[in-house]
Amino acid sequence: MTPVNLKSLAKELNMSIATVSRALRDSHEVSEATKQRVRALAAARHYEPNAYASSLRRNISKTIGVVIPKVANHFFALAINGIEEAARQAGYHVLIYLTHDDYEREVSIVQHLKGGRVDGLLMSVASSTQDFAHLRGLKEANIPIVFFDRVCAEINTAKVTTNDYESGYQATEHLIRAGCRHIAHLLISNNLSIGQFRQQGYLDALMAHGHAPDPGLILHGVMDNEQNVALIRELLLRRPDIDGIFASVERLAISTYHVCKELGRRIPEDIKVIGFSNLEAAALLDPPLSTITQPAYDIGREAAKILLRAVEKKKAVLPGQSVVLESALFARRSTAG
Amino acid sequence: MTPVNLKSLAKELNMSIATVSRALRDSHEVSEATKQRVRALAAARHYEPNAYASSLRRNISKTIGVVIPKVANHFFALAINGIEEAARQAGYHVLIYLTHDDYEREVSIVQHLKGGRVDGLLMSVASSTQDFAHLRGLKEANIPIVFFDRVCAEINTAKVTTNDYESGYQATEHLIRAGCRHIAHLLISNNLSIGQFRQQGYLDALMAHGHAPDPGLILHGVMDNEQNVALIRELLLRRPDIDGIFASVERLAISTYHVCKELGRRIPEDIKVIGFSNLEAAALLDPPLSTITQPAYDIGREAAKILLRAVEKKKAVLPGQSVVLESALFARRSTAG
């Protein structure tokens, strides 16, 4: 079975490779008659251009990379959905890389991508990442990058986020209005700007309503869910006065449910719970969970669109293109007064 | 800023491109001293080989494609997780494509991939796919393919599935033992072999326990969840005798919960429900949902491993390499007697 490429098509058509190539790219310097012949044979032979030869020659891969902590998470799954949609429409391919929130892995992935495998990068940084040297290098490699959700403030590029400060404020206020007096905040590693914003919203809402912030009510989660359950259990036992919980990430809200069930704390009678979550089944939980839900699909799509515009123009992405989308608060029974 | 490639390194080191290339690939025909010099400079200049040039020359892309219906679904998200892990360990990259269960899109994606962008393909076919010509073409393009979960029986290659027949049987039997007399089966498009197996398990379990199969109790879901809710509502109203529901896909179980809540049917008192699901929060639903849970991560990882072995040997994948993994049944309150 002989390979079907420009050369084989050219030979069969008795013309040069150049003409075949131009005909297929619909160049204006090829006669309509020739184009017809070329296209007919290409279709008959099921010709598919070699993506790598083209990429090498044009120095364009028509591919974007997506680097995220995990995929088994509704937020990221939905974001990928949006990213894939935008990429597909623009004729781009999507490479997926998972960091599992591991800094070393993130560095290794980014390093590899400097080889020109992707034209641009979408990224949600790992929670353990503190040093951003590996990301700076991308600028030099001329690979534009757009951060989404878990952004990196130190890098000068576009970012797509949600109104995290306001959401943190609203969630906390929602609990206060529901009658909570001692509200705990569960979050993960606080070196993420996103966590800081939510935390600040939480603190400001407390202050605004005359509640004194209490460091003992702030719990930092870890990667492992088992450990989180233990941490939350310990917190609830140590501070029996806690009557409200604001979870900055879905996993911690779920773990809270498990602990409450285990300790016999009733939701919402004893403790009210609200959490960031994209869980479709939130309304079917026992009790239905009040959530702040981020527009994950839109975040992914918007980030991809911004990136693709930059890629097409071969320009770096500008911070000015940053976008802030709004999350929605769904009050359900877990915070019923 | 000059590009850093083999040529620039060679010039700076006063040696030929070939030697630099060989040194970096740790060839035995380069002296240790030279290797040291080359490696040192490569590191200093942050050299990253151009993936496309290498791919073009070696006719190997070190990339696999994953074609799935959707990603916002715990099963597929977990599968991707397993796939990415296996790929990363083997030094492969992962391209993601979503069909959204659309046949046209699936064909278009597969067609594109014949251009050599990927060394192999992992696939879960779209529920609307009936014709498999586009997949046969892959054989000719010498691209091995491994199906997982939603396999295509007509194509002669390796498949990674779960024991769907047994699971369907067990789920049905579980409902029967819990006292159900009129058990409905909710599934999607039945041209998928996977749906047929589960359905057969359901039917055989009914027969084995002296229940007569009733076509009026089998409901075929569609893409849209709103429509599914309507269909299920109609079914429950039309057949008030239904006291058990076996949902072949997670979405249909969730929709069932919504309908029951709406119609005031109590689970499990009035209707017992069991469904295929990888939802982590299944135990936290109201009531906790009994599930058949597939080892999604392992399915993805196993499929990727089989594919990568074939890719490395540049051989087609053999049907004999097929693997069947076992799902687990978790009995929870939704089927309590």
Place this chain on the structure above:
DNA sequence: TTTATTTACGTAAACGTTTGCAGCAAATCG
């Protein structure tokens, strides 16, 4: 010494595509 063999490197040809340049007709213009 001569003749193999090994070691270490360079030369150059691929891989398939794109594209600047040139050529060469036919058409248009002065």
Place this chain on the structure above:
DNA sequence: CGATTTGCTGCAAACGTTTACGTAAATAAA
């Protein structure tokens, strides 16, 4: 009618890497 333009096509050089082949020197075998 000669000069210039226009429309179409081919030639050949890239893109960066890998690798078969050649070669010169150094070592080993004779």
